[in-house]
Amino acid sequence: MLPEDLVFSQSSLQDYEDCPRRFELRYLRHCRWPGPNSKDALLWEQVTERGFAFHRLLSQLHSGISLDILERVAAADSDLLRWWQAYAHQPPTDVPGEVRLCEATLLARIDSHQVEARFDLLAGSPQSRWLILDWKTNAHRSDQAWLARRLQTRVYPWVLVSAGVQLNGGVPIRPEQVEMCYWFAEFPAQPERLPYSTEQYEADGKMLSAMIAEIAQRVDQTDSAQGASAAAFPRTENLAQCRFCVYRSLCWDSIQAGKLAEAKDTESEELTSVELDMDALTPIPF
Numbered sequence: 001m002l003p004e005d006l007v008f009s010q011s012s013l014q015d016y017e018d019c020p021r022r023f024e025l026r027y028l029r030h031c032r033w034p035g036p037n038s039k040d041a042l043l044w045e046q047v048t049e050r051g052f053a054f055h056r057l058l059s060q061l062h063s064g065i066s067l068d069i070l071e072r073v074a075a076a077d078s079d080l081l082r083w084w085q086a087y088a089h090q091p092p093t094d095v096p097g098e099v100r101l102c103e104a105t106l107l108a109r110i111d112s113h114q115v116e117a118r119f120d121l122l123a124g125s126p127q128s129r130w131l132i133l134d135w136k137t138n139a140h141r142s143d144q145a146w147l148a149r150r151l152q153t154r155v156y157p158w159v160l161v162s163a164g165v166q167l168n169g170g171v172p173i174r175p176e177q178v179e180m181c182y183w184f185a186e187f188p189a190q191p192e193r194l195p196y197s198t199e200q201y202e203a204d205g206k207m208l209s210a211m212i213a214e215i216a217q218r219v220d221q222t223d224s225a226q227g228a229s230a231a232a233f234p235r236t237e238n239l240a241q242c243r244f245c246v247y248r249s250l251c252w253d254s255i256q257a258g259k260l261a262e263a264k265d266t267e268s269e270e271l272t273s274v275e276l277d278m279d280a281l282t283p284i285p286f
């Protein structure tokens with residue numbers, strides 16, 4: 001059986017889609033990471049921490065802290081300051097203003113399981129429209145087709161429609177009222193906006209139900225085999241992903257860590273070793 005405390009997220013489901021073995025190691029066995037994401041371990045850590053800091057700055061900005069104060073904080077790091085100034089001069093446009101929730105978490109139920117979404121910024125005009133904003137600090141801009149396939153793009157709107165009634169004046173949110181916007185710090189003039197629909201909502205619900213049922217079935221197979229999980233949770237066949245996986249040494253002796261410059265997306269779930277936990281970060285002084 002699935003652990004009772006397991007709450008599915010876009011990160012865990014993306015891990016499962018990319019590599020069932022990684023999902024098992026991370027979310028079922030809770031294995032410590034035996035290796036760095038890439039050869040450039042220190043640089044990788046710096047890039048990750050800078051991304052965390054940028055998310056924290058925007059969270060504080062949308063919580064009402066002065067832009068000037070936060071810019072002085074950002075000035076401590078040249079890349080962080082550049083991202084900050086890009087946001088200040090080219091922020092996302094057409095953002096609803098009646099409700100703005102930073103780092104808001106919603107939980108929705110599907111079958112007997114919970115799926116959560118944690119939004120960088122959720123902006124809405126109740127009973128009218130809702131915009132899910134997500135900040136990306138990748139060196140490369142992901143294209144629309146790639147983003148549309150990601151579990152984040154499918155989970156976040158689905159959870160909002162399924163569980164957002166309390167945010168919408170007690171009225172269920174219709175899928176057509178929802179849009180997702182990715183804003184890229186390195187490409188501030190090229191945000192990606194993805195409208196939602198009833199057809200997509202229904203497809204996403206079926207996909208999530210089937211994926212979670214499949215995971216539960218694999219867990220049952222592992223239990224019946226007394227812990228033999230290699231067959232139930234196989235490794236990915238896309239070995240290129242393994243170069244940026246912290247568990248690669250548990251699966252392969254011959255695959256070397258990739259270089260940071262070769263990574264397509266330093267924020268994607270196959271590359272990051274932790275989910276962004278804003279509560280665990282040290283507050284930025286000002």
